[in-house]
Amino acid sequence: MTPQNPNLARELSLLLALATLWGSSYTFIKIGVETIPPVTLIAARTLIAGAILLAVLRHRQVRLPSDRQTWRRFFLQACLNSVIPFTLIAWAEQSVDAGLAVILNSATPIFTFLLTVLITRHEQATTRKLFGVIAGLAGICLVIGVEAIGGLGESLMAQLAIIAATICYAGAAIFGKNFRGLDPAVPAAGSLISGAVILLPVSLVVDRPWELSPSAASILALLALSAFSTALAFAIYFRLVQTLGSVGTTSQAYLRVPIGVAIGIVFLGERLSSTAWIGLACVIAGVAAMTMPRRSEYRAAQSAGNR
Incomplete structure (x- = not known):
């Protein structure tokens, strides 16, 4: 199934905003796990972000669904999109650099593409989308550089954890289509609340958070991670x-x-390779190839939107 999109420019702007919000999350996580254990960090992340979205929904007078079937879907979405991947990435970033976490986690479209082709078949696997996957992956390698690829042998378990999180994100993107027709903030809030319900008891038993002494930097990173890279990002994500x-x-x-x-350069002192600009061009080409509908589809979407 090919999505219709009568306002492509607006949706691509939101795509850029989402990439920025999630791109910054790796630095926030890296700072957060310095003094906050991974499970507690993610439990607090989902709780705070869920509470923010609940407040927004209440202000807008939008109610969460009350039926069990929808909440079962919220819990499954939480496992795929927050509980498992958030925790795995936070655990991995105790020993893996943020830049390496970015490149490993950026393979999400690869797994999503493969899942849609081999299993669900709900989106058309066009040659252009395949080109987008290849171009984007090539751009990633160029932006990060050969040096980062050379580090894949270190901290193998942590890197495999990030790959597992990447596969979860791919499944979440496909399962998220089950919430069609709901306000985008509703499944975002529902899944985050569900994630907090799952993780908070684990945090209390495993980490005993009342005994922790987190630094001010870790607390600020947690708040930014929760409000911007989670609450706001999830609302945009479910819309897209x-x-x-x-x-x-x-x-x-x-x-x-x-x-x-780029955020790593400013806050973590990382350096880009000389091929970064070429890589960025490949990245943009890959995104365009995977998101731009054919002209006939765009005209059909415009006609439907004008009715």
């Missing part, structure tokens, strides 16, 4: 899944790479 489709939405991972690396 409906308008750009699962593969199109996960293609923000290509933009997330140069953004995440």
Whole structure:
């Protein structure tokens, strides 16, 4: 199924915003796990972000669904999109650099593309989307540089954890289409609340958070991670899944790479390779190839939007 999108420019702007919000999350996580254990960091992240979205929904007088079936979907979405991947990435970043986490996690569109082709077949696997996958991956390698690839042998378990998180994100992008028709903030809030319900008891038992002494930097990173890289990002994410489709939405991972690396330059002292600009061009080409509908589809979407 190919998504219709009568306002492509607006949706691509939101795609860029989502990439920025999630690109910054790796630095926030890196700072957060310095003094806050991974499970507690993610439990607090989901709780704070869920509470923010609940407040927004209440202000807008939008109610969460009350039926069990929808909440079962919220809990499954939480496992795929927050509980498992958030925790795995936070645990991995105790020993893996943020830049390396970005490149490993940016493979989400690859797995989404493969899942849609081999299993769900709900989106058309066109040659152009395949080109987008290849171009984006090539751009990622150029932006991060050969040096980062050379570090894949170190901390193998942590890197495999990030790959597992990447596969979870791919599944979440596809499963997120089950919430079609709901306000984008509703599944975002529902899944985050569900994630907090799952993680808080684990945090209390495993980490005994009342005994922790987190630094001010870690606390600020947690707050920014929760409010911007989670609450706001999730609301945008669920909207884009409906308008750009699962593969199109996960293609923000290509933009997330140069953004995440740029943030690393400023705050973590990382350096870009000399091929970064070429890589960035490949990244943009990959995103465009995966998100732009054919002219006939765009005209059909415009006609539908004018009715």
